[in-house]
Amino acid sequence: MYKMIALFKKPEDPASFDEYYFNTHMPMTNQIPGLEKVEITKMSGSSPYYLMCVMYYASKEAFKEASKTPESKATGKDVMEFAGDLVTFMFGEDVNG
Amino acid sequence: MYKMIALFKKPEDPASFDEYYFNTHMPMTNQIPGLEKVEITKMSGSSPYYLMCVMYYASKEAFKEASKTPESKATGKDVMEFAGDLVTFMFGEDVNG
Numbered sequence: 460m461y462k463m464i465a466l467f468k469k470p471e472d473p474a475s476f477d478e479y480y481f482n483t484h485m486p487m488t489n490q491i492p493g494l495e496k497v498e499i500t501k502m503s504g505s506s507p508y509y510l511m512c513v514m515y516y517a518s519k520e521a522f523k524e525a526s527k528t529p530e531s532k533a534t535g536k537d538v539m540e541f542a543g544d545l546v547t548f549m550f551g552e553d554v555n556g
Numbered sequence: 557m558y559k560m561i562a563l564f565k566k567p568e569d570p571a572s573f574d575e576y577y578f579n580t581h582m583p584m585t586n587q588i589p590g591l592e593k594v595e596i597t598k599m600s601g602s603s604p605y606y607l608m609c610v611m612y613y614a615s616k617e618a619f620k621e622a623s624k625t626p627e628s629k630a631t632g633k634d635v636m637e638f639a640g641d642l643v644t645f646m647f648g649e650d651v652n653g
Binding site: 462513 | 559561577578582585586594595596597598599600602603604605608609610644645646647648649650651652653
């Protein structure tokens with residue numbers, strides 16, 4: 460699988476963040492064509508990030524195609540507007556271990 | 557699921573790192589009792605980390621039990637010896653999105 464990973468630093472107001480993230484942002488994310496699975500993990504307080512969202516695509520090519528869609532562009536714009544100062548992105552291919 | 561996540565910064569010698577990581581460290585990791593699944597992702601060059609390893613446990617309790625085993629302790633000692641300056645750990649619970 461190919462993964463796009465969003466790591467969020469702890470927001471000043473976690474309750475407001477969660478409200479927006481789960482009720483507005485994730486419903487947008489879930490509409491991205493080609494997005495096969497999402498795993499969201501809430502980190503413990505000792506972790507350097509507050510939340511991780513892993514978005515799974517079948518391949519890098521599938522991810523690239525998805526990125527061209529209006530749904531993906533709208534979702535990307537949204538995350539930068541509500542959490543541009545908190546989010547770090549990573550991209551990569553799964554390997555066997 | 558409960559996740560323990562290891563994020564590795566880019567090593568000075570990626571080939572040596574990979575050799576040890578995949579041929580020595582991961583076989584140790586895979587022996588930890590209660591470890592249900594592992595996903596390893598190699599990140600693209602623009603990402604702030606080189607590699608991510610996500611270790612899945614059924615619950616926080618299962619993870620705590622696993623952490624008491626000799627296999628877990630040996631694996632933890634090993635990673636600090638070969639990559640203590642590269643690794644960051646995170647811990648958390650999956651939530652629905």
